[in-house]
Amino acid sequence: MSNLNEQMADRYKNNFLKEIEEQAEMGEWVKMCMQCGLCSGSCPTHFHSGWDHPPQEIFMLIRAGKREEVLNSQGMYMCTSCYNCYVRCPRKVPVTHVMHGIAEYAYRIGRAPKAQPTLHLSKTFWTNATKYGRVNEVQLTQSLYFKDGIGSGIKKAMEMQKEALGLVMAGRLNPMEALGMGHKCKDVSGIHKMLAKAEELEAKNKAAKADTAGKE
Amino acid sequence: MARKEYAFYPGCSSQKGASASNYLVSVESMCKTLDIKMTEIPDWNCCGASVSYAESGELPRHVMNARNFALSEQNLPGQTIVATCAACWLGARESKERLEHSSGLMADTQAALKEAGLNIKVIPEIKHMVEVLIEDLGYDELKKPVKKPLDGMKFAGYVGCQTNRPFGIANESFENPMYLDRLIETVGGEAVPYDQKVTCCGGALAFSEPEKAQAQIKDIIESAYDSGAEMLVTPCPLCQANTEVYQGQINKKYGTKFNMPVLYYSQLMTLAYGGSAKEAGLKGNVIRATKLEQFAG
Numbered sequence: 001m002s003n004l005n006e007q008m009a010d011r012y013k014n015n016f017l018k019e020i021e022e023q024a025e026m027g028e029w030v031k032m033c034m035q036c037g038l039c040s041g042s043c044p045t046h047f048h049s050g051w052d053h054p055p056q057e058i059f060m061l062i063r064a065g066k067r068e069e070v071l072n073s074q075g076m077y078m079c080t081s082c083y084n085c086y087v088r089c090p091r092k093v094p095v096t097h098v099m100h101g102i103a104e105y106a107y108r109i110g111r112a113p114k115a116q117p118t119l120h121l122s123k124t125f126w127t128n129a130t131k132y133g134r135v136n137e138v139q140l141t142q143s144l145y146f147k148d149g150i151g152s153g154i155k156k157a158m159e160m161q162k163e164a165l166g167l168v169m170a171g172r173l174n175p176m177e178a179l180g181m182g183h184k185c186k187d188v189s190g191i192h193k194m195l196a197k198a199e200e201l202e203a204k205n206k207a208a209k210a211d212t213a214g215k216e
Numbered sequence: 217m218a219r220k221e222y223a224f225y226p227g228c229s230s231q232k233g234a235s236a237s238n239y240l241v242s243v244e245s246m247c248k249t250l251d252i253k254m255t256e257i258p259d260w261n262c263c264g265a266s267v268s269y270a271e272s273g274e275l276p277r278h279v280m281n282a283r284n285f286a287l288s289e290q291n292l293p294g295q296t297i298v299a300t301c302a303a304c305w306l307g308a309r310e311s312k313e314r315l316e317h318s319s320g321l322m323a324d325t326q327a328a329l330k331e332a333g334l335n336i337k338v339i340p341e342i343k344h345m346v347e348v349l350i351e352d353l354g355y356d357e358l359k360k361p362v363k364k365p366l367d368g369m370k371f372a373g374y375v376g377c378q379t380n381r382p383f384g385i386a387n388e389s390f391e392n393p394m395y396l397d398r399l400i401e402t403v404g405g406e407a408v409p410y411d412q413k414v415t416c417c418g419g420a421l422a423f424s425e426p427e428k429a430q431a432q433i434k435d436i437i438e439s440a441y442d443s444g445a446e447m448l449v450t451p452c453p454l455c456q457a458n459t460e461v462y463q464g465q466i467n468k469k470y471g472t473k474f475n476m477p478v479l480y481y482s483q484l485m486t487l488a489y490g491g492s493a494k495e496a497g498l499k500g501n502v503i504r505a506t507k508l509e510q511f512a513g
Contacts, residue, residue: 025274044416048428080429081266082416083381087390096382100269107270117424119270125420126271129262130280135228137235144423163461166502167235174233183231186259190332194283195276198328202275205324 005109009067011214016065022209025101032091033059039085039095045078055085055095058102071111076103077118120147130195133185138177218253220352223292223340225284225308227301228262229453236301236453238500242482243300243345245495249361249486250353254298257288263307266378267420278321279328281311286334296341298348300482302378302452305344309383312339344379346451346481350395351386358402363490365404369507371484372445373397373407374436376455377416390414399481400449403488410443412436417458426465433459434466437474447505448478456480460502477505487512 012019020027033056040046040054053061053075061070076099085095103119106112112119121144128140145160146153157164167173174182185191229236230243247254261284264277272280285308288297299305315322316339329335343351349358373396379385385395391414397407415436418429436459440448450456460478467474479501486496493512498505 044418044432045421045428048425048431078428080377080416080419080421082377082419084377084416086382087384094382100266101274104270104273108273112270118267118421121420121424122267122270125265126268129228129264129268130276133259133261134231135262137229141423159465162464163502167461170238170500170502171233172235172237172500172502177233183228183234185261187332190334191261191280191283193331194279194328194334197331198276198279198324199273201324201327202273 005111008109008210011210014065014067015213016067016070017063018213019067020062020070020102020105022213023206024098024105026094026097027101027105029093029098030059030062032093034091035060036090038088038090039093042084042088043078044080044082044084048078050074051078055099058099062102068111070102071106071109072113074113074116076100076106077113077116079103079118120144130191132182132188133191134183136177136180136182138173138175138182139180142178219251220348221253221255221295222298222343222348223288223295224254224256225260225288225297225299225304226256227299227304227453229301229457235457238497239300239453239456239480239482241495241497241500242480242486245486245491245497246482246489249489249491250349250358252348255292255295257284257297258291259287260284263304265303265307265420275321275324275328277307278311278314279325281308282315282325282329282336282339283332283334284308285312285339286329286336288340289336289338290334294340296343298343298345300345300453302344302376303454305342306378306383308342312342315339344385344451346379346395346399347385349399355398355402358399358485362403362488364488364511366400366484366488366511367404368406369511370406370408370444370446371400371449371479372410372440372443372447373400373413374440374448374450374455374459374478375414376450376452377414377419378454379451380414396449396451396481400484403484405484408440408443408445410439410445412439417455419454419458422454422458422462426462429458430462430466430469433462434470434472437463437466437476438472440476441474445476446507448476449481449484450478451481463503475503477501477503477508479505479508483508
């Protein structure tokens with residue numbers, strides 16, 4: 001268990017519902033769920049394998065205090081951000097954002113499942129987008145293909161060769177971006193300072209909530 | 217002076233050489249005909265898109281969008297921000313909503329913006345290009361410049377997710393929005409009814425879990441073929457790329473023979489307004505829209 005994970009479990013005295021309400025974005029909505037299952041039935045990925053817990057199960061597991069089972073779940077990362085669950089929920093729970101929020105929290109305290117491909121994409125995308133303020137699509141694709149090593153990366157790149165060439169021919173993929181010649185913001189340093197401040201404030205706010213909970 | 221003026225937020229995928237660069241080409245042609253002036257927000261940045269959720273956290277994500285608000289208001293005061301990308305539009309609208317409803321989040325955002333020498337006084341209105349077309353101009357105005365109606369061509373209007381949910385287009389239903397069909401009909405095409413109009417293309421999972429996304433894309437293309445459509449039409453750069461680029465992979469995996477061109481609404485409009493294949497960005501389609509290339513002449 002990582003330190004942050006132990007600290008949080010300790011501060012919230014295993015009141016996992018409260019922990020999620022205070023620490024996960026939109027977590028305060030969890031108790032509104034009435035277990036109808038419309039979110040799960042509306043999810044485009046629920047027909048596929050790897051879905052250990054759909055949203056309404058995640059909500060019930062949180063209320064039942066099943067901390068490890070929720071934080072370790074693959075369920076949140078099945079989200080395609082299609083917002084079907086969000087617009088259909090009869091209790092107006094913003095399910096998409098709650099799933100994102102729980103995923104972010106599990107990752108922040110070091111309890112997210114290892115080698116989760118969409119979690120990897122999430123990290124890679126944000127790092128790529130904030131490095132120069134705009135996405136470098138070629139470097140993004142490269143870092144995704146090569147995440148499991150050179151051999152597997154070359155294999156994946158070869159499989160997609162025809163598609164990549166089609167995009168280059170259509171003027172929609174610029175190989176020069178691989179060399180860092182992509183689009184960039186002018187005020188990159190301002191963006192980095194701004195984001196550092198935002199991260200600092202967010203960490204401070206979340207820590208303050210946990211401290212208060214620990215003293216109750 | 218142009219009929220309408222907006223602060224333009226093109227987004228990362230619309231830049232030169234990027235995956236939706238042909239979307240931008242056609243939007244520029246379409247706006248020229250419609251006398252809409254789009255001024256790019258100086259030094260705009262990425263919205264963070266949906267998939268960055270685990271790494272970005274809450275405040276950094278809103279701060280990225282807030283920077284665009286501040287730059288827009290400072291350089292193009294009073295103008296509505298217009299995004300052509302569904303994710304840019306959604307991200308910006310979501311941040312605007314959250315910041316306007318939480319004074320704490322707004323105070324923290326201002327503190328972060330200060331580090332970049334910026335601040336927010338008013339958050340501008342935010343619209344998708346489609347809203348500009350159907351709300352600010354209206355179908356009648358969009359029909360007026362039609363010189364070459366797309367007679368006899370059958371399109372499946374693929375609305376997808378993020379231009380449809382959670383905000384959507386006013387007065388449209390989430391389950392069966394009609395605006396894209398009406399846009400197709402406005403330029404003389406036939407919008408075929410089919411049952412996968414708002415099915416998700418898999419979004420970012422096309423990269424991280426391709427087999428899941430491709431199963432969904434297969435359903436969409438198959439349904440469009442079954443309904444007699446010759447081409448797919450979409451308002452979203454990721455829908456466009458996902459439904460077009462992976463057809464070859466799907467054919468290999470499922471033994472299908474998909475080869476359906478996927479167009480942007482703005483490409484159809486440009487062509488119907490008498491624009492050339494180049495002005496419509498047709499060269500940017502990986503699966504060539506041969507019928508439209510011939511139509512453009």
